[in-house]
Amino acid sequence: MTTDTTEFAATVEGSLDAAVAALRRRQDPAGYWKGEFETSVIGEAAEVMLRHFLGLPWEESAASAKTILSEQSAAGGWAAYHNGPDDQLLSVFCYVALRLVGYPPEDPVMRAAAASIRANGGVEALNTPTMLAWLAIIGLWPWRDIPLIPPEIILLPPRAPGNIYQIGAAARGIVVASSLFMAKRPVVPAGFGIEELYTRGGPEARRSRGPAALATAFTHWYARHPIGFLRRRAVTKATEWLIRTQERDGSWGGNWPQTANVIVGLDSVGYRQDHPVIKAAMAGLERCVVTRNGQRRLEMWSSVVMDTALGVSAAAMADRAAIRSSADRAVAWLLDHQVTELGDWAVLTKNPVAGGWPYEFANNVNPDADDTGFALAALRRLHRPGTNAAVDSACAKASRWLASQQCDDGGWAAFEPLRWRLPGRDALATIGFLEAPSADVTGHVLEGLAGNGEGEGPVVRRGIRWLRRQQHQDGSWPGWWACYHLHGTSAAVTGLTSCGVPGTDPAVERACAWILAHQGDDGGWGEDIRALHDPAWIGTGDSTPSQTSWALLALIAAGHADSEPVRRGLDFLVRSQQDDGDWAEPWHTWVVHHDGLYWRDSMLRLIYPVMAMAGYLTSVGGVAQR
Known part of the structure; x- marks a missing residue:
């Protein structure tokens, strides 16, 4: 040097x-x-909605409201990331959460939030069905405008398009749970409306049109005319699948969003808060909570x-x-x-x-695969092959699993x-x-496999070519x-x-x-x-x-x-x-x-x-x- x-x-x-x-x-x-x-405070806002839907005490929601208010932007809404512009969906969720806690629309912070929402197209501009369902369960969005997921998808063969195993793993539990509560379309009214969040188009402007409207109409037609025995069988199988996939800590997927959606889904088919499955799930949700300075924050993952x-x-x-x-x-x-x-x-x-x-x-x-690649690389940085039997065994299993998960x-x-x-x-x-x-996941996997001495193997060569x-x-x-x-x-x-x-x-x-x-x-x-x-x-x-x-x-x-x-x-x-x-x-x-x-x-x-x-x-x- x-x-x-x-x-x-x-x-x-x-x-x-x-x-x-x-x-x-x-x-x-x-x-x-x-x-x-x-993350942003969308989790805190959704938790307030969930607690209202389930009829839970309001004290925790008040602590969540403090967190939400602490991140209100100068423009009146809420940003999805640091120094970002107001995000429409997030701002609507935060506004609704604050209304549920008791903030009136005349409050200055609410006036500012409503002005931001209207300036960005109004609540009618929202178009994320899986998230709008959260507004629907508290009566602030009509179910008729949301495309429904039929629970019958769980009856399709595993390799059939549309089956739950053809859906991304990160969303699978949410989709199955949503199919249950969309079959029932429950509503626990918020007790207020949000007319002040609409622009001149008014509530009717939110109605979808074109192919999306046809798809929505068809799913609602089928929801009104299901094949009875298939619907009963699907609801039973979907419920059993959710219970079978509950994790040891009571959650689904180890995270708040999946677990919250499953709780709503199971509630719609009769699983109340005193049921052991729901008790464990609620405990799993509470483990996501961080309490600090009088505020209640969520670690959604x-x-x-x-x-x-x-x-x-x-x-x-x-x-x-x-x-x-x-x-x-x-x-x-x-x-x-x-x-x-x-x-x-x-x-x-x-x-x-x-x-x-x-x-x-x-x-x-x-x-x-991403975290498995990280873990494999880490283990091999500290313990080269042949120096630790337990690490060698774990790495061999991880390598085989990663090879099985390589895309075509x-x-x-x-x-x-x-x-x-x-x-x-x-x-x-x-x-x-x-x-x-x-590229990021593939790069991390290659680094892990190379650390395990497989840098020249056929699996790695295919990854390099990709x-x-x-x-x-x-x-x-x-x-x-x-x-x-x-x-x-x-x-x-x-x-x-x-x-x-x-x-x-x-x-x-x-x-x-x-x-x-x-x-x-x-x-x-x-x-x-x-x-x-x-x-x-x-x-x-x-x-x-x-x-x-x-x-x-x-x-x-x-x-x-x-x-x-x-x-x-x-x-x-x-x-x-x-x-x-x-x-x-x-x-x-x-x-x-x-x-x-x-x-x-x-x-x-x-x-x-x-x-x-x-x-x-x-x-x-x-x-x-x-």
Whole structure:
């Protein structure tokens, strides 16, 4: 190393030491790492509606209202992401929740909210049937305007189009539950109307027209004229399926949205709050609650496996004796939470073998390829093949499971292979949350398999070919689960290079050129959520610690560690680091649904910079480990 490089490496080393100390402090005594899963307040608003529907005490709803009010924008509505514009669906939900808690429309905060909603097209502009059903169950949207899901879909053969196993795993429980309450179409009136949220078009303007109206009309005609014995059989089978897929913690899918929808679905067929299934489910919902400063916040999902796996990778890459015991405890936790039973994913999988990891504390029904890739890579960073029998066994199972989940075209989606082709990602997102294979998931899986010694196997070779075919002309790849081209491109590059693709490969060179072209003047990288819908924002946005680290990890993996752009990126991380070794990151950089639900993680803003700084020091032969 040159003198300048040595001096700079020493600076990075000091920053890394502080970050590693912060990482150690953030570990739970049980061994896992978990940041707070922070979305917009749509979950808090939906919880108020759910509590009204179920007739639960209002005190918790009042605490949720404080949370909702704390995030009202200057424009009067509510934004779906940091510094974003008012989001129409979210603003309507928040307005309704506040009305349910007792805020009158004459209140200044309500007047401001109503003005924002009207300025953005009024409540009649809403067009998300699965979400509008939440307004319908409290009498604020007519059921007649919502297309209904017939419970008979559960009677279709597993390989038939429209069967629940042909629907994305992330939405399967919601679809089955919705089919039950849509068959009954229950209403617990809110006790007020929302006429003040309409524009001059008035309530009739919300009526759908064209093909959508025909589809809605047909589903309602069938709902009024079902085939009796088929309907009874479908309702029974759907109910049994929901009860069978309840997780050990009482939830469905380990998350709030699925569990809440199932509670409404089971309520519609007679399962009341004193039933053991519902009692367990309500306890599962309560575990999603974070109470702080008199406010009630929801973690709609839990990123514990992702955070723990990436935390292990960060600890292994930092290579500090001080964090080795932390990493060992985290590995033990991961091994204990590997899915060892068959779930939904096995229905359409040939010769299924369990071995994946879920995203949440409890989701044995649907582990996912993304988190399994993270876990496999983490385990192998800390324990090379042949050095730990328990890790070897877990990795072998994970490898076989990942191979079984590869899509026909060679890529990976997070939840189950896409088994047919549809025209475009937007279509996939609107039909049951179907998910196509993506560059970020495929890159993460390749990195895990390569760490397990399979970088030259046929499964990996197919994955590499898929990535090559999917690269955009400008050198980037779009991601799916984070924003957006930065995440997809970083994951693709680290996945390819981990499998032996050199940094001089044309695909990798073009990707690095794209990354370098989007470095900010402050040395960092950032991509705004708006990039998901507006191409002008692709690769553009305020620099963030995690996104800067994604870019650095790709450049370092491609052989650019000892370069001025990498030093500038690392300098951004050093300068923006807090005194406690952590970073601040208010931006939402992760995606649940591309149509309006985004999140941030208070753990990943720390983990990714640790990985980037550690990767740099290893590449340039930095200061010796401590």
